[in-house]
Amino acid sequence: MSGTGAKVLQLFASLSLLIALHEGGHFFFARLFKTRVEKFYLFFDFLFPFSGILNFALFKKKKGDTEYGIGWFPLGGYVKIAGMVDESMDKEQMALPPQPWEYRSKKPWQRLFIMLGGIIVNVLVAIILYIVVFGVYGEEYLRTKNAKYGIAVDSLGRSIGLQDGDMIRSVDGKVVERLDRVPMAMIFSKDQTGTIEITRNGKDTTINIPSGTIGKMLKMQKGGFMGYAVPMIVDSIAPNSIAAKVHMQVGDSVVSVNGKPAGYHNEFTEIKNATYGTPITIAFVRNNALDSVNITIPKDSAFGVFQHHSKYIKFDTIKYGFFDAISKGFSFTFQQFGNYISQFKLMFGSKEVKASESVGGIISFGKIFPSEFDMRQFLMLTAFISIILAFMNLLPIPGLDGGYVIFLLFEMITGKAVSEKVMERATTVGLVLLLTLMVYANGLDIFRLFKHEV
Numbered sequence: 001m002s003g004t005g006a007k008v009l010q011l012f013a014s015l016s017l018l019i020a021l022h023e024g025g026h027f028f029f030a031r032l033f034k035t036r037v038e039k040f041y042l043f044f045d046f047l048f049p050f051s052g053i054l055n056f057a058l059f060k061k062k063k064g065d066t067e068y069g070i071g072w073f074p075l076g077g078y079v080k081i082a083g084m085v086d087e088s089m090d091k092e093q094m095a096l097p098p099q100p101w102e103y104r105s106k107k108p109w110q111r112l113f114i115m116l117g118g119i120i121v122n123v124l125v126a127i128i129l130y131i132v133v134f135g136v137y138g139e140e141y142l143r144t145k146n147a148k149y150g151i152a153v154d155s156l157g158r159s160i161g162l163q164d165g166d167m168i169r170s171v172d173g174k175v176v177e178r179l180d181r182v183p184m185a186m187i188f189s190k191d192q193t194g195t196i197e198i199t200r201n202g203k204d205t206t207i208n209i210p211s212g213t214i215g216k217m218l219k220m221q222k223g224g225f226m227g228y229a230v231p232m233i234v235d236s237i238a239p240n241s242i243a244a245k246v247h248m249q250v251g252d253s254v255v256s257v258n259g260k261p262a263g264y265h266n267e268f269t270e271i272k273n274a275t276y277g278t279p280i281t282i283a284f285v286r287n288n289a290l291d292s293v294n295i296t297i298p299k300d301s302a303f304g305v306f307q308h309h310s311k312y313i314k315f316d317t318i319k320y321g322f323f324d325a326i327s328k329g330f331s332f333t334f335q336q337f338g339n340y341i342s343q344f345k346l347m348f349g350s351k352e353v354k355a356s357e358s359v360g361g362i363i364s365f366g367k368i369f370p371s372e373f374d375m376r377q378f379l380m381l382t383a384f385i386s387i388i389l390a391f392m393n394l395l396p397i398p399g400l401d402g403g404y405v406i407f408l409l410f411e412m413i414t415g416k417a418v419s420e421k422v423m424e425r426a427t428t429v430g431l432v433l434l435l436t437l438m439v440y441a442n443g444l445d446i447f448r449l450f451k452h453e454v
Contacts (some may be wrong), residue, residue, distance in 0.1 A: 010369040014382040016042060018122065018389055019077040025121030026079045026114060033110040036101040037066045039080035045071035049399070049431035081114065085423040104420075108412045115404045122390035123333065129383035131329030137376050139318040139328070142228055144168050144179045146314045151179070152229040152266035156216055160196070161207040164229055164264050167199040179228060187214055188342065230312045232268045234305045241304020246293040248305065252284045265307055272303060336387050344391070398423075398430025 020042050030037050045057040060069030071077070083102025098105045103114065150165040151157075170176065171185040172194040186194070186209060196207045217225060232254035237243050254262050258280050262268040272280075276299040283292040297303055320328055370377050393401040403426070407418045 004371070006371055006373055007369045010373065010378055010381075014369075014378070014385055018125065018382065018386050019043075021121050021125055021386075022118035022389060022393070023077050023079045025117035025119070026081070027117075028121075029110075029114045029117040030079070030081050030103070033106055033114065034101060035103050035106060035110075035114065036082040037079050038082055039067045039069070039078070041069050041071050041079070042077045043071035044073040044076060044078065045069060046073065048073055048075065049434065085420060085427050108408055112405065112408045112412070115401050115408065119390045119393050119401055122386045122393070123337075126336070126383040126386040126390070127329045127333045129329075129379050129386070130332050131325050133376060133379050133383070134320045134328045134332070135322065135325030138320060140315050141318075142179045142313060142315050144176055144182065146316075147179050147228040148314075149229040149231060149264070149312065151226045152264055153226045154266075154270070156213075156225040159216075160210060160213055162196070162198070162226065163200065164267060165200070169197040169199060169204070171196055173197065183217060183225065184339065187217060227266070228309075228313055229264045229266065230307060230309050232263055232265050233307065235308045235311065236306045238302070238304040238306070241302065242295060242297060243304035246295050248284070248293065249286060252286050252291075254282060254284045255290070256283045257281070272297065333383070333387065336384060337391065340387060340391055397433060398426035399434050400430065403427075403430055 023040060023042070027037050027040055041057070043058075045060075046055045047053040054072070056072060057069040058072055060067055062068075081103045083098060083104040103111060106114070147167070150167045151162065152164055153160075153162045153166075168176070168179065168182055171182060172189050174185070176182050176185045182196075186196070189195075189209060194209050196209060198205055198207060234243070234248060234250055234252045234254075236250060237248060254268050256262050257268060257271040258275065260267075260271055262271055262282075276297055279294060279296050281292055281294050283290060285291070368381060394405075396402045396406045398404075407423065407426075411417045
């Protein structure tokens, strides 16, 4: 399976796994401190955040004191811990005297671990996944100086002033060793309006990053407005493909499509994708002579030519032993955590970034997955989403783990517990706020989809 279906399945699998593990973290520490867990649900068995509306589960089974289930509302999940003000808003239970097995009967430091359990597990999951990726696959990267054909850019890259074939020398005067780190260097450039130093057609020049670029980069939900360029030379052809039927051959070097330059792989792909279902003319060089073919590529059909990029680009690969992979997994996790926090700050501290352009919901999450399944990419993206979930849950908003942590820290510092009435009201406000943010973020996604269609 490929395309949108693959993205949806990867997103569903990744989020389901991470939500279950997050709630499992709360469950683990609750049981560790002999606290009763009444429910453990993947997704909500009610219309979040209204615990009394549309209460039903797709699956549920009682084992011991805990009811395990899968809810019908496919966003998030929860554990219902006895004696705690949470999403379930069980006021009847809270009106009864505290019992030894309840959350409210536990010591503050124990309650703190119960509340941080999900965040702890999310961080550990990211570390473990990164350890697996670096241990199994190693780390492949392209040195900026080894992009021998320069960079390949999309419409955003061109709006900055970059062109296919440009050689990146530095950002703000600082050499960026790895090509894939150039976008991040731009995001954190001075005042977000720095410079990119390039070599174009053998001449050195400087491009000033236009105002608004950083916001556009974050809005795209990806750092890939640029990559490495490779010449559009046919290295292999799929049997019985469209390319085979029009007698293209290995070694053919594409020059243009419908008269538009297509000498680089990205140029050819961009034009081809924009002309599905319409007649096109592909001009190419074969045996030092110019030739062409006239074809129509049906929508959602593959042309059938392939390139082996390693023939043209020299990649560096770092192999990690067992202990080195563990060290790299830890360091990379906290590096990614720091990068995400820095990007989050830009929404509030940068004139370049607008929340309405950079905030996204479930559709934005889905877009970051590739259209074809790749295990390494899936593990890397799942690890990164786990980091996002850990950070978002740490925010001091009532209803999120971070909100409960703030109340617990207040109690531990002052020696006075926040009243259950205050907790109930704060949780209600927090849940309404979360619902508003959820509707806002997903509404923006839907608006962007309709805007794109129009």
